Structures are given as structure tokens and as C-alpha cells.
Amino acid sequence: MAVPEHPFATKATALHKQESAIRVFLRAATYFILCCAAFIFLDIFLKGAPVVFQANFPFVNFDFLTKSPETLVVYQDGEGEIQQQSANQFEAMREAHPDGQYDIIGSYSYSAGGVLGPLIGTAFLVMICMTVALSIGVASAIFLSEYSRGGRTIRGIRLAILNLAGVPSIVFGLFGLGFFCYAVPNIVAEPAGRSLFHFQLPFSNSYLSLEGWDACMLAGGCTLALMILPVIITACEESLRAVPMGFREGSLALGATKWQTIRKAVLPYAFPGILTASILGITRVAGETAPIMFTAAVAHKDKLPWQDLESSGLGRLFEFFFQKVQALPYHIYTVAAKIPQSDYNKPMQYGSVFIFMMLVFAFASFSILLRIQFRKKLKW
Amino acid sequence: MLLENPNSSLMETPSLEEDAVHTSPSDSGESAPIIDIEGVDFHYGKSKALSDITLAIPEKQVTAFIGPSGCGKSTLLRCLNRMNDLIEGAQISKGVIRILGTDIYDPTVDPIELRKHVGMVFQKSNPFPKTIYDNVAYGLRVGGLTDKHGLDEIVERSLRSAALWDETKDRLKDNAMGLSGGQQQRLCIARAIAVQPKIILMDEPCSALDPIATMRIEKLISELKSDYTIVIVTHNMQQASRVSDRTALFYLGELVEEGTTEQIFQNPDKKETEDYISGRFG
Ligand SMILES: Nc1ncnc2c1ncn2[C@@H]1O[C@H](COP(=O)(O)OP(=O)(O)OP(=O)(O)O)[C@@H](O)[C@H]1O
Numbered sequence: 001m002a003v004p005e006h007p008f009a010t011k012a013t014a015l016h017k018q019e020s021a022i023r024v025f026l027r028a029a030t031y032f033i034l035c036c037a038a039f040i041f042l043d044i045f046l047k048g049a050p051v052v053f054q055a056n057f058p059f060v061n062f063d064f065l066t067k068s069p070e071t072l073v074v075y076q077d078g079e080g081e082i083q084q085q086s087a088n089q090f091e092a093m094r095e096a097h098p099d100g101q102y103d104i105i106g107s108y109s110y111s112a113g114g115v116l117g118p119l120i121g122t123a124f125l126v127m128i129c130m131t132v133a134l135s136i137g138v139a140s141a142i143f144l145s146e147y148s149r150g151g152r153t154i155r156g157i158r159l160a161i162l163n164l165a166g167v168p169s170i171v172f173g174l175f176g177l178g179f180f181c182y183a184v185p186n187i188v189a190e191p192a193g194r195s196l197f198h199f200q201l202p203f204s205n206s207y208l209s210l211e212g213w214d215a216c217m218l219a220g221g222c223t224l225a226l227m228i229l230p231v232i233i234t235a236c237e238e239s240l241r242a243v244p245m246g247f248r249e250g251s252l253a254l255g256a257t258k259w260q261t262i263r264k265a266v267l268p269y270a271f272p273g274i275l276t277a278s279i280l281g282i283t284r285v286a287g288e289t290a291p292i293m294f295t296a297a298v299a300h301k302d303k304l305p306w307q308d309l310e311s312s313g314l315g316r317l318f319e320f321f322f323q324k325v326q327a328l329p330y331h332i333y334t335v336a337a338k339i340p341q342s343d344y345n346k347p348m349q350y351g352s353v354f355i356f357m358m359l360v361f362a363f364a365s366f367s368i369l370l371r372i373q374f375r376k377k378l379k380w
Numbered sequence: 381m382l383l384e385n386p387n388s389s390l391m392e393t394p395s396l397e398e399d400a401v402h403t404s405p406s407d408s409g410e411s412a413p414i415i416d417i418e419g420v421d422f423h424y425g426k427s428k429a430l431s432d433i434t435l436a437i438p439e440k441q442v443t444a445f446i447g448p449s450g451c452g453k454s455t456l457l458r459c460l461n462r463m464n465d466l467i468e469g470a471q472i473s474k475g476v477i478r479i480l481g482t483d484i485y486d487p488t489v490d491p492i493e494l495r496k497h498v499g500m501v502f503q504k505s506n507p508f509p510k511t512i513y514d515n516v517a518y519g520l521r522v523g524g525l526t527d528k529h530g531l532d533e534i535v536e537r538s539l540r541s542a543a544l545w546d547e548t549k550d551r552l553k554d555n556a557m558g559l560s561g562g563q564q565q566r567l568c569i570a571r572a573i574a575v576q577p578k579i580i581l582m583d584e585p586c587s588a589l590d591p592i593a594t595m596r597i598e599k600l601i602s603e604l605k606s607d608y609t610i611v612i613v614t615h616n617m618q619q620a621s622r623v624s625d626r627t628a629l630f631y632l633g634e635l636v637e638e639g640t641t642e643q644i645f646q647n648p649d650k651k652e653t654e655d656y657i658s659g660r661f662g
């Protein structure tokens with residue numbers, strides 16, 4: 001190659017070679033991430049989408065969305081064909097045609113039916129979690145960024161929040177077990193053996209006992225809330241800080257109290273940030289397994305949370321919140337790791353993960369759209 | 381003064397002050413001052429921003445604070461409505477500031493009540509991203525006024541006094557962020573007027589505005605002074621000479637000279653004043 005005759009011509013020096021090499025390396029590292037993500041998403045999509053969607057009308061496999069997990073029975077019928085049925089259907093069929101011939105090849109737990117139970121359970125866990133996390137999180141963020149005047153205590157609190165964010169989720173799970181399930185006050189008819197302290201309530205035969213709530217929806221939601229709190233607090237504080245100081249000064253200069261200022265001239269403008277952060281927070285807690293593993297989740301449950309409650313009135317509410325639930329991430333964990341693997345449980349595995357990914361995707365997009373919408377509306 | 385009684389609120393004094401002013405409305409400095417600053421030292425943490433400021437500001441006049449950047453004009457201004465309370469470690473370490481005869485740093489003084497009497501307009505116009513109407517009504521609403529008719533009336537009156545009514549009367553429900561910079565600043569003035577303060581503090585209200593918007597605000601200030609006492613910080617010598625009745629020159633946290641604007645600009649006592657005004661330093 002002819003070297004051009006001007007002073008700015010590329011020189012094939014060592015430096016130049018290093019420059020190109022580094023660029024290639026940096027680019028490769030970046031594209032590697034993309035490849036991994038693409039592989040994961042494609043794999044899940046290709047194997048999961050056929051479980052949830054179907055080629056003919058109504059295009060969505062509603063059974064998968066409206067049934068709870070069941071056992072799958074694989075059998076050989078009279079004509080020697082291999083058939084699959086959920087355990088319930090199989091039993092019903094056997095009763096209807098008692099003289100038929102069914103050679104059971106195998107039964108696979110959690111591999112038939114759908115994911116309704118886990119979906120509902122996760123929805124309730126997330127609702128409890130966000131209610132608790134937002135009320136505590138927003139309040140403490142307001143205190144930290146609007147009321148407190150940085151002293152040593154406040155610095156300590158901030159450090160604690162920062163560290164809390166780094167605690168592994170399994171530790172939150174164990175803490176939740178020790179605290180919410182075994183130690184917090186509860187009102188019971190008969191104190192359990194593990195009760196740390198109890199006394200009989202006046203004018204009743206119930207006891208107030210420090211024995212916890214046992215594993216239940218409420219304990220799981222609260223554990224998740226603890227886990228997401230640092231994220232919520234940090235996001236709220238950032239949103240509050242992003243509100244111009246001028247709004248606060250303008251409001252105070254008009255004779256507003258501090259709380260009036262926060263309520264009318266700060267919070268409304270921090271709200272979009274808090275909302276979008278919370279929605280992203282939802283996608284995080286919805287996917288956590290470790291915190292709910294000991295505190296709330298069960299692998300199998302026939303009933304949806306509101307079905308077959310025995311108590312009435314206020315007790316019904318208690319019974320509702322004090323029951324264990326199925327949860328989507330725990331269900332995924334169960335079908336992926338706790339049951340014998342075979343080709344027959346693949347659809348359930350991929351289908352569940354696919355549903356979960358779609359949910360995360362939907363929430364994330366919703367949050368981004370909201371943010372864009374708010375950006376357009378609020379300009380200062 | 382009467383206000384040695386710690387329970388008397390700031391509300392009670394205006395009528396007394398007004399009587400005092402009516403006896404000698406026009407001659408500057410002679411009437412009892414509405415703001416009386418006596419030997420004030422001010423610290424931001426350890427660093428001293430004001431030292432030994434003594435200054436009397438008469439009622440229903442425009443007083444201009446001038447001086448080079450960083451000399452403490454804003455600091456002093458913000459002392460007058462206790463906005464410095466928001467800054468950590470900031471405090472008056474010596475001296476007293478009396479407004480309408482009350483020591484405003486007395487523990488019995490509620491800064492929130494004080495700020496209803498001492499309004500403020502900031503350098504960077506800071507309307508809330510609410511409607512024009514809601515901006516003007518803000519101070520009234522936080523003060524507890526909810527009656528629709530009362531609000532309507534005061535909003536209109538305030539916008540008129542701020543020379544903004546004609547431009548905004550058809551778009552009161554529009555967002556204030558859609559106004560021009562000059563209109564926004566006049567809206568902030570209207571907002572301050574709405575709560576009917578005695579005193580309006582203005583910190584470089586025209587620094588972000590073009591000459592025409594500046595002219596309008598200067599005109600507005602001249603009109604407002606028949607009802608309000610105005611203290612204005614400005615870097616613009618012409619502006620100080622155009623709008624103010626009295627001028628105070630600060631330098632490095634000290635009050636260099638103070639007097640009628642005429643005297644300061646034409647016949648200053650101190651050499652520094654003459655130098656600063658003619659642009660030879662600062
Ligand atoms: N929040 C603060 N914390 C610490 N020091 C401050 C703070 N605000 C101002 N100062 C210092 O106090 C001094 C006076 O500041 P001030 O803002 O009152 O000056 P200014 O006369 O208004 O200046 P400018 O004309 O530039 O607005 C300056 O030295 C400044 O650095």
C-alpha cells in the first residue's frame with residue numbers, strides 16, 4: 001500500500017496497533033453481553049411462547065393462565081397411543097370409562113395445569129410488599145432529605161441503608177423467618193411452644209404472644225418490603241433532590257409551613273420519580289425467591305387465596321393474610337430444581353419463565369412510558 | 381416599642397406603624413424605620429459573611445443594596461425573612477434585626493408568620509409548575525383561605541398590581557411554566573403581593589431579564605412602593621439610581637455607606653463609594 005505524502009498520514013506504529021487492539025477488545029466485551037442476553041431471551045421465547053400462545057384461535061392457551069399447577073399423568077391408551085393428561089382430568093376420565101385400558105407410564109408433579117395460583121400469590125405478595133415499603137420508604141426519605149440536618153446519626157443511618165442494599169436476599173429470608181414468622185406479636189387462642197413471651201388479653205380468652213405469624217403472605221410481603229426498602233428510600237431521596245430548591249424557597253417565602261411546602265410544592269414533583277422507581281422495584285421483588293422461601297411460599301396449593309376461607313368478618317381478613325401462598329419465582333424454582341427432570345416438565349418450566357419475563361418486560365416498559373409521559377408534562 | 385411583650389404577634393403592629401408614617405410620609409429616614417438592623421454579625425458556620433451592619437430601612441420606600449459579588453447583600457436580605465434558617469450552621473451571632481419593632485429572631489417569633497409579612501422575590505424566577513391562578517393563590521391557600529370568590533378577587537388584584545393581568549386574564553388555567561421569563565418574574569411578584577406583605581425583598585429580580593422586561597419590572601417597583609416597602613439587591617447601578625430612594629453599599633460583609641440614592645450617587649462621603657459607583661472597582 002502506498003503511503004500518502006502528507007503529514008497526517010496514518011503511521012503503523014506500535015501505539016496505533018495498541019489503539020486498534022483495545023478498541024476491538026472493548027467492543028467484543030460489549031457485544032458479549034448482548035449475545036448472552038439475546039441467547040437467554042431467544043431460548044426462553046422459542047420454548048416458552050408455544051406453551052402460552054397457540055397457532056389457532058384463540059391464540060392464547062388460556063388453560064395455562066387460568067389453572068393452577070397440577071400433576072401430569074402420561075399413559076398409554078387402548079390403541080397404544082401415548083397420552084398426557086392432568087391428574088384431575090385423568091381421574092375423571094377413568095371414572096367415566098372404567099373399562100378403558102390405561103397403562104400409566106409416569107406421573108410428573110407440577111407439570112400440568114397452569115400458573116394461576118403462583119401468579120395470584122405473587123401479585124398479593126407484591127401488593128403487601130409495596131404498601132409496606134412505600135409507606136415506610138417515602139416517610140423516611142422525606143425525613144432524611146427534607147427534615148434531617150446531616151449529623152453523625154444521620155450519616156450512620158445512610159450508611160446502614162447503603163449496607164442493607166448489599167445484604168444477600170437469603171439473609172433477608174432468614175431474618176424474615178426469625179422475625180416475622182417466629183418473633184413478632186400475634187394474637188392467638190393458645191400460645192405456641194416457641195412463644196418468647198405471652199399474656200392473656202383482658203376480657204377475652206386470646207393471648208398476646210410473641211410467637212410470630214408463622215410462614216404466611218403477610219410475613220413474606222414484609223420480608224420483601226425490608227429487602228426493597230433501601231432501593232425505595234434511595235430512589236425517593238433522589239426524586240426529592242431533583243425538585244429544584246427554588247420551589248421550596250418560593251413556598252416557604254410565602255409563609256407555608258415545612259409540611260405544606262413538602263406536600264404542595266415538593267412531593268407532587270417528586271411523585272413521577274417515586275412512581276417509576278416503585279414500578280421497577282415491583283419487578284425486582286416479584287422475582288425474588290430466597291426471601292419468601294421460608295416465610296410465605298408453598299409449592300402446592302389447590303385453592304386460590306380467597307377460596308374456602310372458614311372465618312367470617314375480621315377473622316376472614318386475618319385468615320386471608322395469614323395463609324401461605326404459591327409464588328411465581330418459587331414455582332419456577334420448584335419445577336426447575338425440586339422435581340425429577342424429564343421432557344414432560346419442560347413446557348411448564350419454560351412457560352412459567354416466559355410468563356415471568358413478559359411481566360417484567362411489561363412493567364419495565366410501563367415505567368419507561370410513564371417517565372416519558374411525565375417528562376413531557378412537567379418541565380422546569 | 382410596645383412589642384416587648386413576647387406574646388404580641390406581628391399582626392398587631394401595622395396600624396401603629398401606619399400612623400407613624402402618615403405623619404411624615406415623604407421625608408426619607410425621618411419616620412420610624414420599618415426594618416431596623418442593629419450591629420448584626422452573621423456567620424455561615426465558621427466563616428463570617430456580615431460584620432457589624434447597622435441600617436435603618438424606612439417604610440414605603442425602595443432601598444437598594446449594591447456592592448460587588450460576594451459582599452453579603454443576599455445574606456443580609458435573607459436574614460430579613462429568616463430564609464437563612466434553612467441553611468445549616470448559618471446564624472446571626474451578634475446584633476438584632478427589628479421589623480415593625482419586633483426582634484425577628486426572638487424565640488417567640490414564628491418564621492412562618494414573619495414570612496407572611498416579609499415576602500420575597502428571587503433572582504431566578506421560580507413559579508411552581510402549576511397554573512397561573514394556583515401560583516398566585518398558593519400563599520393564600522396555605523394561609524387557610526379557601527373561599528373561591530375571595531381567591532378570585534385577590535388573584536385578580538395581585539395580577540393587576542403586578543401588571544400581568546392583561547396578559548394572563550384569558551389563560552389563568554395555563555401552566556405558569558409557559559410564560560416568558562419576564563412574565564414569570566412578574567408572576568412571582570404577584571404571588572408575593574397576594575399575601576399582602578408589608579415588605580417585599582427582591583434579590584436581583586431582573587438579572588435574568590432583557591432590557592424591556594427589566595423596564596417593566598422597574599416601573600412595577602415604582603408603582604408598588606406606594607403600598608409596600610421594597611428592598612432590592614441589584615448589580616445594575618442605573619437600576620439602583622432609577623428605582624431606589626435609598627441606597628446602601630456593601631463591601632466584604634461591611635456596610636460602606638448608606639443614604640438617599642441622590643446623595644450616594646452624586647455626593648458620596650466615602651472615596652470607595654465614588655469608585656464603586658463610577659465603576660473603578662468591584
Ligand atoms: N450557603 C452558604 N454557605 C456558606 N457560605 C455562603 C453561603 N451563601 C453565601 N456564602 C458566602 O457568604 C458571602 C456572601 O454571600 P452573598 O450570597 O450574600 O453575596 P452577594 O453579595 O449576594 O453576592 P452576589 O452579588 O454574587 O449575589 C460569600 O463569601 C459567600 O461565599
Ligand SMILES: [Mg+2]
Pocket residue numbers: 453454455583
Ligand atoms: Mg446574591
